[in-house]
Amino acid sequence: MQAGYKQFCPVAMASEVLCTRWTIVLLRELVAGSNRFNDLRRGVPRMSPALLSRRLKELEAAGVLERRGNGKAHAEYHLTKAGQDLRGVVEAIGVWGQRWVEADLSLDNLDASLLMWDMRRSLNVDPLPDRRSVIEFHYEDQPTSRRSWWLIVEADGHVDLCSVDPGFEVDLFATTDLRTMTSIWMGLSKVKAERQSKTLHLEGDTGLAKHMQTWLGLSPFAVEKKKV
Amino acid sequence: MQAGYKQFCPVAMASEVLCTRWTIVLLRELVAGSNRFNDLRRGVPRMSPALLSRRLKELEAAGVLERRGNGKAHAEYHLTKAGQDLRGVVEAIGVWGQRWVEADLSLDNLDASLLMWDMRRSLNVDPLPDRRSVIEFHYEDQPTSRRSWWLIVEADGHVDLCSVDPGFEVDLFATTDLRTMTSIWMGLSKVKAERQSKTLHLEGDTGLAKHMQTWLGLSPFAVEKKKV
DNA sequence: CGGGATCCGTAAAGATACTG
DNA sequence: CAGTATCTTTACGGATCCCG
Numbered sequence: 001m002q003a004g005y006k007q008f009c010p011v012a013m014a015s016e017v018l019c020t021r022w023t024i025v026l027l028r029e030l031v032a033g034s035n036r037f038n039d040l041r042r043g044v045p046r047m048s049p050a051l052l053s054r055r056l057k058e059l060e061a062a063g064v065l066e067r068r069g070n071g072k073a074h075a076e077y078h079l080t081k082a083g084q085d086l087r088g089v090v091e092a093i094g095v096w097g098q099r100w101v102e103a104d105l106s107l108d109n110l111d112a113s114l115l116m117w118d119m120r121r122s123l124n125v126d127p128l129p130d131r132r133s134v135i136e137f138h139y140e141d142q143p144t145s146r147r148s149w150w151l152i153v154e155a156d157g158h159v160d161l162c163s164v165d166p167g168f169e170v171d172l173f174a175t176t177d178l179r180t181m182t183s184i185w186m187g188l189s190k191v192k193a194e195r196q197s198k199t200l201h202l203e204g205d206t207g208l209a210k211h212m213q214t215w216l217g218l219s220p221f222a223v224e225k226k227k228v
Numbered sequence: 229m230q231a232g233y234k235q236f237c238p239v240a241m242a243s244e245v246l247c248t249r250w251t252i253v254l255l256r257e258l259v260a261g262s263n264r265f266n267d268l269r270r271g272v273p274r275m276s277p278a279l280l281s282r283r284l285k286e287l288e289a290a291g292v293l294e295r296r297g298n299g300k301a302h303a304e305y306h307l308t309k310a311g312q313d314l315r316g317v318v319e320a321i322g323v324w325g326q327r328w329v330e331a332d333l334s335l336d337n338l339d340a341s342l343l344m345w346d347m348r349r350s351l352n353v354d355p356l357p358d359r360r361s362v363i364e365f366h367y368e369d370q371p372t373s374r375r376s377w378w379l380i381v382e383a384d385g386h387v388d389l390c391s392v393d394p395g396f397e398v399d400l401f402a403t404t405d406l407r408t409m410t411s412i413w414m415g416l417s418k419v420k421a422e423r424q425s426k427t428l429h430l431e432g433d434t435g436l437a438k439h440m441q442t443w444l445g446l447s448p449f450a451v452e453k454k455k456v
Numbered sequence: 457c458g459g460g461a462t463c464c465g466t467a468a469a470g471a472t473a474c475t476g
Numbered sequence: 477c478a479g480t481a482t483c484t485t486t487a488c489g490g491a492t493c494c495c496g
Contacts, residue, residue, distance in 0.1 A: 003470085003486095006274050007342060008334045008410055010325030010449045011256045011318060017329075018321065019247040021488070028239045037459050046234050048489060053460055063328065072459055072496070081455070082328040090239060092320040093246065097238030100291065100310040101245075106236045114235060182236055221238045227309070231489090249469065265478050276470060281479060300476075300478055 017062045018086070022047045024093060026055055030065065031087050032121060035076040042117050059083070091220075098221040103188050110178045112139055112146040116161055119185060122217035125157040133208065134168045141177040172204040174212075187222025245290045246314070250275045252321060254283055258293065259315050260349060263304045270345050287311070319448075326449040331416050338406045340367055340374040344389055347413060350445035353385040361436065362396045369405040400432040402440075415450025 005012040018024060022044060029043035040052060056077055059065045064083040069075040079086070097106075116137070137149045150162040150170070160166075174181075180199045183189045191213040194200035202209040233240040246252060250272060257271035268280060284305055287293045292311040297303040307314070325334075344365070365377045378390040378398070388394075402409075408427045411417045419441040422428035430437040 004337070005250070005253055005272075006337045007253065007339065008337045008414065009253075009256070009322070009342075009346070009447070010329060010334065010414075011322040012253050012325075013329040013334050013337075014321045014325030015252045018324075019249070019252050021247070022233070024243045024247050025233055025235065025237075025240050028237070038457090044233075046489090048491090049460065050462080050490090051488070075459070082324075085324060085327065085455075089317075089320045089324055092317045093242045094237070094239040096246075096310075096313060096317055097240075097242030099313065101238060101241040106238065106241050109232075109234045109236045109241075111235065114237075118237070186236065186238075219237070227313075269478095274470090276472090277479060278481085279469065303478070 017059070017064065018089065020055070020058075022051060023055055023059070024090060026052070027059075027064075027083075027086055028090050028094070030077065030079050030083065031090050035078060037075060037077075040077070042113070045111070045114065094221045095224050098186075098224040099227045103183075103186075103226065106186065107179055107182060107188075110182055112142050112149065112178050113163070115178070115182055115185060116149045116151070116163075118219065119216070120151060120159050120161040122220070123151065123153065123159050124215050124217040125153055125159065127211055127215050128153055128208075131155050132168065133172075134166070134170045135172045135174065135208070136170045137181065138173065138175045139178045139181070140175065141179075170204065172202060172208045172212075174200065174202055176200040184216070184218075185222070186219050187224075188226075191216070245287070245292065246317065248283070248286075250279060251283055251287070252318060254280070255287075255292075255311075255314055256318050256322070258305065258307055258311065259318050263306060265303060265305075268305070270341070273339070273342065322449045323452050326414075326452040327455045331411075331414075331454065334414065335407055335410060335416075338410055340370050340377065340406050341391070343406070343410055343413060344377045344379070344391075346447065347444070348379060348387050348389040350448070351379065351381065351387050352443050352445040353381055353387065355439055355443050356381055356436075359383050360396065361400075362394070362398045363400045363402065363436070364398045365409065366401065366403045367406045367409070368403065369407075398432065400430060400436040400440075402428065402430055404428040412444070413447055413450070415446050415452075416454075419444070 004016045025044055026040065026047070029040050034040050034043055041049065044052065056065070056067070060067055063080055064086065065077050065079050067075055067077055132155055133153045135151045139147055148163070148165070150166055152160040152162065152166060152168060176194070176199060180194050184191060184194060191200065195202065202212065232244045253272055254268065254275070257268050262268050262271055269277065272280065284293070288295055291308055292314065293305050293307050295303055295305055360383055361381045363379045367375055376391070376393070378394055380388040380390065380394060380396060404422070404427060408422050412419060412422060419428065423430065430440065
């Protein structure tokens with residue numbers, strides 16, 4: 001780790017721990033509930049595994065998280081109390097970003113895999129029927145390998161994400177482009193408006209289609225309004 | 229700046245702006261009210277002027293601050309609305325630091341110049357008499373050049389800081405070591421206790437001495453309790 | 457397959473000196 | 477006062493490889 005700021009101020013001391021590259025984004029994943037190395041990687045796909053490994057060690061040394069499991073196998077990373085208390089910091093940064101970062105700048109960084117991984121996490125399963133529901137997303141602007149995605153909501157509320165056809169009967173097809181879906185998920189536009197402007201097309205179960213804005217949980221920051 | 233995180237998430241977008249080295253500490257200075265290049269330098273003395281200059285340009289490009297003054301001379305940096313809204317982020321980080329960073333770790337980073345500069349800023353002038361008050365601090369453990377400091381509170385409430393004897397009559401002498409004074413200012417110990425344990429010695433105006441804990445404004449984070 | 461470590465090229469930051 | 481210029485050191489990115 002670099003030499004530090006040499007300031008007794010708590011802002012500086014905390015920044016030594018928090019304000020290194022990737023650290024806050026990684027903490028967002030931990031706060032959101034990911035615990036395994038490869039789950040964390042899915043949330044920070046552009047971070048090298050070497051740096052991820054190093055950051056995890058640094059955060060453990062700083063008392064932010066705890067590594068469970070003695071061997072290499074099945075290690076889990078869990079936030080300590082100090083780590084859980086970082087939720088406020090991550091939220092403050094996210095709220096500021098949602099308020100002040102130009103939407104167009106955010107929407108220049110589209111990533112289907114990341115969007116689906118996030119959507120899986122915050123799906124609101126309550127309004128869904130008491131049986132398995134399968135929703136297929138089709139992003140027509142994406143290369144083949146990232147074009148089709150399946151969200152599978154089991155009867156017990158567990159949500160799975162697939163990028164290869166799981167073979168189940170699909171209850172709802174959503175055909176759109178990645179920018180539109182990301183925009184909806186970030187709270188920048190609405191399902192209804194995108195359907196009307198034909199940028200989002202839904203086919204299948206009409207009940208599921210009608211309540212998409214409800215069961216599709218949005219980004220935790222979607223409620224925050226843009227400022228100028 | 230390097231390529232960025234390539235994530236649409238507002239936490240990641242904001243982190244690209246905020247979580248680079250020195251940036252949060254610099255923003256603390258701006259939020260605290262410094263506007264001039266060399267005033268900012270006093271708050272971040274270990275940051276090279278080259279990096280300070282670069283960060284100021286980056287923050288201007290990000291819409292966080294605005295540079296006023298067309299030529300080089302007398303330039304001022306002022307937070308925009310987006311920048312002022314970062315106060316919440318800086319506070320969240322500082323509160324976390326005060327709660328969770330070991331006090332001993334903070335107190336390994338003593339800096340007399342920085343402490344006095346901060347104390348000058350948050351002095352509570354209301355309980356002071358309606359004439360000029362001069363308080364001399366003497367840190368016996370410091371090298372000669374950083375040993376003696378004068379805080380001069382003018383009748384109108386304006387506070388000046390000197391590291392060379394300004395020649396005024398001194399109303400109160402405080403003799404202590406830097407760690408003790410820093411600890412008091414961070415809210416980790418009290419004037420009364422340090423006087424009783426003889427680590428802080430006050431001489432001069434007894435009224436001024438008696439109310440030191442009151443007129444000595446503490447760090448903005450001093451009210452936050454340490455956690456375990 | 458999960459959980460890393462290693463190596464090397466590039467990019468950022470530190471130190472110090474200097475200038476319009 | 478408000479910055480540049482230059483050189484060295486450190487951190488990061490990306491690919492590859494390893495091991496239980």
